[in-house]
Amino acid sequence: MISFSPEVIAHIGSFKITNSLLDILLVDSILITLALVVKKRLSLIPGLLQNAVEFLIEGFYNLTESISNKNAGRIFPFFITFFLFILIVNWSGLIPGVGTIGFFEGKKLVPVIRSGASDLNVTLGLALVSAVATHVLSIQILGIKSYLGRYFSINPINLFIGILEIISEITKVISLSFRLFGNIFAGEVVLATTSSMIAFLFPIPFLLLEIIVGFVQALVFSMLTMTFMAILTTPHHEVETVKEVSRV
Amino acid sequence: MEIIKNFGLDPVFLAAQVINFLIILYVLKRFLYKPILELLKKREDAIKEGVRKNEEVRILLEKASSEEKAVLKRAEAYAKKIIDDAKSHATETAKEIEEISKKQTEKIFADASLQIKKEAIETEKRLTLTVSKVAIEFLKKSLEQLFSEKEQKEILKKALKEMKI
Known part of the structure; x- marks a missing residue:
């Protein structure tokens, strides 16, 4: 277990x-290593690796720009780093030996390496960074007055909405961390179960599924972070436009 | 608290994960995103510059082509004019030369004719003189036997007078 x-x-x-x-x-x-290798071999005429990295970075930058427009430069590093980090963490759990090679403590197998995303400390840490960075960017871009105006108001209705917003900010952290943790942990459980039932061939479809799940979860986490950042760094009257764009 | 313990939440690990992610974020931003985005911008600028220059060159080429056509047209017209001028000038010159040569020929003929006349008169004079001398010599030889010295002188004087020598 x-x-x-x-x-x-x-x-x-x-x-x-x-x-x-x-x-x-x-x-x-x-x-x-990837960053250093790409930087070292950087050239105006790209090689295969540089081409792939450029494709990824340019695609993510354009996506960020299409949603957050002028704040793309600030939001983009968080967006793509969350994606790359979570993607590789998720996929690293599928490397043969990760989660399976270890030692026994009594009857329980203790793996030497285990997928980072199946540790709530990691996913909660990422969610906290996401939330704190979102609010810091919001204060930097909008100013403290406009930022606080989103949560506190003299108008009772707006004050109530503000309280709901504060609760939603807390739930964002919980949902981001538990969504990622739950998906990857469940994947590990499924793989461990299928592998213990029939070790050969049978787990392959589940492995492929986990590759997709790992990708989707990385994208969901990073896209949500980017959208939250875009919403919180946009003045209140422009938020609906950003929501519309992010829905599209 | 039991839930937190079950999930293995640890403030130290949590802080370590946050710091770890921030370090990765910094490293990737510094060594990957920034250089790549700068390179992409540089490449985009180079492409834009290339397209702009290409457009400029195309416009220049079109302009040069139209100018070339205009210059060729002008040159053609100018050449035609030069040829026409040259032709008319050549015709005029030929006529002038013809007239001059005609005049010169006529002059040469006239001079030659005059010279011939002069020479003929000279020759005639010399011939007359020679014939007169021969005739006098002949007369002298003939008179020696027939007339006296006085008569001979008289006859010769008369003969010379007649011949106007």
């Missing part, structure tokens, strides 16, 4: 090294 909480593999002083933390470090090293 897979546990909700990540397992401790080792200690550095009082700091515990968990199997999900190892996965996050693996993902970090992949992303940093």
